[in-house]
Amino acid sequence: MKIILNKNIQTIxxxxxIEDLLCHLNIEVKYIAxxxxxxxxxxxxxxxxxxxxxDVVEIINAVGGG
Amino acid sequence: MPKLIINNKSYNSRLIVGTGKYKDLxxxxxxxxxxxxxxxxxxxxxxxxxxxxxxxxxLDYLDPKIFTILPNTAGCxxxxxxxxxxxxxxEILEGEKLVKLEVLGDDKxxxxxxxxxxxxxxxxxKDDFKIMVYTTDDHIVAKELENIGCISIMPxxxxxxxxxxxxxxxxxxxxxxxxxxxxxxxxxxGTASDASKVMELGCDGVLxxxxxxxxxxxLLMAKAMKKAVESGYDAYHAGRIPKKYHASxxxxxxxxxxx
Numbered sequence: 001m002k003i004i005l006n007k008n009i010q011t012i013x014x015x016x017x018i019e020d021l022l023c024h025l026n027i028e029v030k031y032i033a034x035x036x037x038x039x040x041x042x043x044x045x046x047x048x049x050x051x052x053x054x055d056v057v058e059i060i061n062a063v064g065g066g
Numbered sequence: 067m068p069k070l071i072i073n074n075k076s077y078n079s080r081l082i083v084g085t086g087k088y089k090d091l092x093x094x095x096x097x098x099x100x101x102x103x104x105x106x107x108x109x110x111x112x113x114x115x116x117x118x119x120x121x122x123x124x125l126d127y128l129d130p131k132i133f134t135i136l137p138n139t140a141g142c143x144x145x146x147x148x149x150x151x152x153x154x155x156x157e158i159l160e161g162e163k164l165v166k167l168e169v170l171g172d173d174k175x176x177x178x179x180x181x182x183x184x185x186x187x188x189x190x191x192k193d194d195f196k197i198m199v200y201t202t203d204d205h206i207v208a209k210e211l212e213n214i215g216c217i218s219i220m221p222x223x224x225x226x227x228x229x230x231x232x233x234x235x236x237x238x239x240x241x242x243x244x245x246x247x248x249x250x251x252x253x254x255x256g257t258a259s260d261a262s263k264v265m266e267l268g269c270d271g272v273l274x275x276x277x278x279x280x281x282x283x284x285l286l287m288a289k290a291m292k293k294a295v296e297s298g299y300d301a302y303h304a305g306r307i308p309k310k311y312h313a314s315x316x317x318x319x320x321x322x323x324x325x
Binding site for chain 2: 005006007008020025027030031033034035036038042043058059060061062063064065066
């Protein structure tokens with residue numbers, strides 16, 4: 001299935017959880033936030049939150065700024 | 067120097083610094099250590115997907131257990147985006163709800179959009195955020211933000227990144243005079259004397275980024291800013307002499323051998 005990840009189309013296996021996605025992307029669950037369709041998903045739900053086709057996913061972190 | 071209290075935490079340093087515009091993360095950290103700052107601002111942005119997992123991130127360099135991380139809503143031009151960004155920041159920082167609210171009006175001046183800032187502040191207070199708010203040097207607006215529940219008022223000295231220093235010192239004085247929460251001047255500082263001047267006005271602190279990060283030698287400028295903030299604070303509390311039109315000799319008249 002396809003999701004929109006940080007503005008880009010990404011193909012991932014059907015019914016992947018957020019945890020699966022992060023594992024696939026090799027992203028550590030540390031100081032990040034994830035939104036699915038503009039709703040924040042708490043870290044405690046990454047393993048049970050299954051993504052759907054066309055979900056808009058944002059993976060957000062802190063960067064240098066003023 | 068008495069400690070600065072923000073959100074029930076006390077700070078030895080009255081200098082808050084940004085983490086943007088540095089050459090790399092190592093320079094960022096070294097400059098911050100030189101500045102003595104204990105609170106640093108960060109931006110909330112999409113992750114660069116595909117980057118090496120082993121590459122350190124900003125918060126690997128600036129451990130949130132050591133530094134107070136102040137997420138900034140920079141880049142937001144309306145209340146809705148700023149509120150969304152604050153909630154993302156809290157999720158990133160394990161529930162910490164101290165934020166710098168900055169809602170901008172336009173790209174050219176990066177001047178605060180006061181209407182949207184007020185709207186965002188009202189909602190964020192309801193959502194239990196502790197707001198340090200970037201605003202204009204208008205004391206009426208500053209008071210409204212304080213009344214809404216913002217815990218620190220952060221008026222600009224001049225536009226972000228301009229280095230123009232304080233443009234309306236009497237406006238800053240009026241804000242400080244009317245404020246019951248810390249007043250931290252944010253934006254516009256160009257060099258050390260600007261930071262001293264802010265403190266000599268009696269303000270509680272200074273926030274800067276560009277003045278350090280874009281100096282020819284950021285590490286040295288960070289040291290200069292640390293001293294400037296401290297000496298400005300001391301000078302204000304020491305009480306400057308009144309300005310006089312005529313001279314006043316420092317040596318006694320009595321005993322002059324040439325008389």
